[in-house]
Each structure stands twice: as structure tokens, then as C-alpha cells.
Amino acid sequence: MTLLDTLTADMKTAMKAKDKATLSVIRMLKASVSNEQIKLGHDLSNEEEVAVLSRELKQRVEERDSYQAGDRPELAAAIDEQMDVVKRYMPAQMSEEEVEAIVKETVASVGATQKSDMGKVMGALMPKVKGKADGKLVNDLVQKYLN
Structure with a gap:
């Protein structure tokens, strides 16, 4: 099962559960993966999928850090929740x-x-x-x- 298939299935689950926060992150991830496929002109390999996920996670880390530096803990907490959703699709992290x-x-x-x-x-x-x-x-x- 490709990442896009997994994202589509999880998107349906989030819709049924009316989980708007998770749904928006999954939609964003799905769009990023699709855009990368269009850009490269072929289905993504596992390494390319991980690169897209890593890029999205890194963007959220930077965004969270800027909110923390700006003393906006409520926005940083929302970004942390988004990061948790992105991490679900990443390979297991090494210790x-x-x-x-x-x-x-x-x-x-x-x-x-x-x-x-x-x-x-x-x-x-x-x-x-x-x-x-x-x-x-x-x-x-x-x-x-x-x-």
C-alpha cells in the first residue's frame, strides 16, 4: 500500500470521526505527495515519500519554534498536534x-x-x-x- 493509499484511507476515517484537525493535516500531506508526484512525473519511491514527509515535518518544527520564540504557546501547541499526525506516517525514528x-x-x-x-x-x-x-x-x- 502506497503512502497516498494510506493517506486516502486515513482521510476517510478522519472524515467519519469528524476530526477536523487530523483531516486538514492529512489533506495537506496528500497534496504534498501528489504535487511531488506531478513534479517528478512518476509514482514516488519509499525514499521520495520519506523526503516529502521529512520536509513537511521540518516546516512544522520551524513554525513551532517561531511561535515559541514569539511567546505564542497556544499556536505552538496546535503545531505540535500537526507534527504528531505527520510523524504517524514517518518511518520509526532511531534512538x-x-x-x-x-x-x-x-x-x-x-x-x-x-x-x-x-x-x-x-x-x-x-x-x-x-x-x-x-x-x-x-x-x-x-x-x-x-x-
């Missing part, structure tokens, strides 16, 4: 320990020893953790091991 183990392994395998090797490490590492780990966490751990 910090799992990411740290992959970072150690990758740093060793590319022979990185200093901060100037950051690009080499990130280039080898990101395909392994894309969509499964927060990019900021990965970046912080790589910097930790390159000091």
Missing part, C-alpha cells in the same frame, strides 16, 4: 544510541579525524539515516566525534 553507533562506524570507515572531514562523513552517513534520524542530532554527534 540517539543507534545514531551514535552509526556515526562512530562511519567516522572510522572514512578515516575522518578533524572537522575538515565533516563533509566526507556527512556524505557517507546521511543515506544511512535519512528520514530515520533528526539531521541536527546527526550533525551534533558528527561534530562531537571530529573534535
Whole structure:
């Protein structure tokens, strides 16, 4: 079952439950996935679907952070609810320990020893953790091991 099929089924469920908040997020996700399909001209692969979901989640994180910085907790809470809906469709996230183990392994395998090797490490590492780990966490751990 593709992501679009899942979203359509969940959209129907949200309509029947009269869950307007979830319904609006699902509609937005469905539109984003459809737009990406049209842009690329083919059905999306799992990696492409995860990229769309990651992009949508990242937008919400940035939006929530701006609301928190602007002292608007009620709007930030609404964005948190939207993020929870988006996370349902994301692959399971790796724990910090799992990411740290992959970072150690990758740093060793590319022979990185200093901060100037950051690009080499990130280039080898990101395909392994894309969509499964927060990019900021990965970046912080790589910097930790390159000091």
C-alpha cells in the first residue's frame, strides 16, 4: 500500500470521526505527495515519500519554534498536534544510541579525524539515516566525534 493509499484511507476515517484537525493535516500531506508526484512525473519511491514527509515535518518544527520564540504557546501547541499526525506516517525514528553507533562506524570507515572531514562523513552517513534520524542530532554527534 502506497503512502497516498494510506493517506486516502486515513482521510476517510478522519472524515467519519469528524476530526477536523487530523483531516486538514492529512489533506495537506496528500497534496504534498501528489504535487511531488506531478513534479517528478512518476509514482514516488519509499525514499521520495520519506523526503516529502521529512520536509513537511521540518516546516512544522520551524513554525513551532517561531511561535515559541514569539511567546505564542497556544499556536505552538496546535503545531505540535500537526507534527504528531505527520510523524504517524514517518518511518520509526532511531534512538540517539543507534545514531551514535552509526556515526562512530562511519567516522572510522572514512578515516575522518578533524572537522575538515565533516563533509566526507556527512556524505557517507546521511543515506544511512535519512528520514530515520533528526539531521541536527546527526550533525551534533558528527561534530562531537571530529573534535
